[in-house]
Amino acid sequence: MAIGIKVKKAPEGYDPGASKFFGAPAVPSAWEEDFYDDEIFFCQIKLADIAHLDKDNRLPHTGYLYVFLHTEDGNYNLHADVRYLDGEPELVIDDFNAAVEGYERFNDAYLMKFYEVDESADCTRLLGEPSDWNYEDEAPRLLMQFDPLDSEMGFLDFLDGFVYFFFGEDENDLESVTLVEEYS
Numbered sequence: 161m162a163i164g165i166k167v168k169k170a171p172e173g174y175d176p177g178a179s180k181f182f183g184a185p186a187v188p189s190a191w192e193e194d195f196y197d198d199e200i201f202f203c204q205i206k207l208a209d210i211a212h213l214d215k216d217n218r219l220p221h222t223g224y225l226y227v228f229l230h231t232e233d234g235n236y237n238l239h240a241d242v243r244y245l246d247g248e249p250e251l252v253i254d255d256f257n258a259a260v261e262g263y264e265r266f267n268d269a270y271l272m273k274f275y276e277v278d279e280s281a282d283c284t285r286l287l288g289e290p291s292d293w294n295y296e297d298e299a300p301r302l303l304m305q306f307d308p309l310d311s312e313m314g315f316l317d318f319l320d321g322f323v324y325f326f327f328g329e330d331e332n333d334l335e336s337v338t339l340v341e342e343y344s
Contacts, residue, residue, distance in 0.1 A: 162288030163213045164277035167311045170269035176252045177224075179206045181313060183269025185226065185256055186249035195228065199241065200263045201256040202227040203272075210274050210286065218287055218331060223247055227304070227325065229339070231260055240325055240339040242303070270313050284310045290324050292342050300326035303337055320344050 167181060177186045185201040204226045211221035219225065228241040257266045279288035284307045293299040304325040308316040316323060321343040328336025 161213075161215060162277050162279050162281060163210050163286040164275045164281060165284045165286065166273045166275065167270040167284070167313065168273070169312070170271045174269060174271060177206060177249060178269075179209045179272040179274070180204060181270040181272065182257065182266045182315075184252045184254045184267075185228075186224075186252050187226070188245055188247065188249055189251045191243075192251055192253070196230060198231045198260060199228050200231055200260050200266065201253075202229050205272065205286075209272070213274055213276055214287070220244065220246065224249065225334075231263060238323075238339055238341075240337045242325070242334040242337040244334050266313075266315060270311065283307055290322065290342070292322055292344055300324075300338075301331060303327050316341075 170180060170183060176184055181203045182201065185204055204224055207220050207223055207225055210219065214221065223244060223246040226243045226245070230239040230241060255267055257263045277283060277285055280291055281288070282291045284305065286304050288302055290299045290302055290305060302324060306323040308319045308323065319341060321341065324340045324342060326338050326340060328338065
C-alpha cells in the first residue's frame with residue numbers, strides 16, 4: 161500500500177505547521193541558519209497526518225518530515241536534503257524560496273490531503289513502487305514520488321514523468337535519500 165497526496169492551494173491564514181508543498185516552512189529554531197543559499201523548501205509532512213495510512217510503520221508517526229532541495233545556484237540540477245524533526249517546530253520562515261533564482265514564485269503553500277492508493281499508482285505519493293520503473297534492476301525503496309503534472313503548482317511542469325526520492329541503504333537514514341528525475 162502507498163499513501164497518495166492531493167494538493168490544494170492554501171487559504172489565507174492556514175496553519176503553518178500543516179502538511180504542505182512550498183509556502184513558509186515551520187522548522188525548529190536551531191535550523192534557522194542551517195540552510196544553503198541555493199536551497200529551496202519543497203515540502204513538510206506532519207507525520208501524525210499519515211500514521212493511520214502507514215500500516216507497515218515505514219515512517220515515524222510523530223514529528224515532521226521535511227524535503228529541501230539544493231538547486232545548484234538556480235539550475236534545475238536538484239539534490240534532496242531530507243530532514244526529520246521529532247518534536248514541534250518553533251519558527252516559520254517566510255519567503256524561504258524568494259531569494260533563489262528561478263524559484264522565486266514557489267512561495268504559495270499547497271496543503272496536502274492523504275489517502276490510500278495502490279503501490280504503483282501514477283500520482284504524487286509516499287512509499288510504494290516507482291510508477292515508471294523500466295530497468296532490469298529492482299527499483300530502490302521509494303520515499304516519495306512527485307508527479308509535476310498532477311497539480312497546479314507548476315513545479316518542474318516541463319517534466320513529463322516523475323521525480324523520485326529514494327531511500328538509501330537504510331530507510332532510517334534520511335540523510336542518504338537521493339533524487340532521480342525520470343522522463344516517461
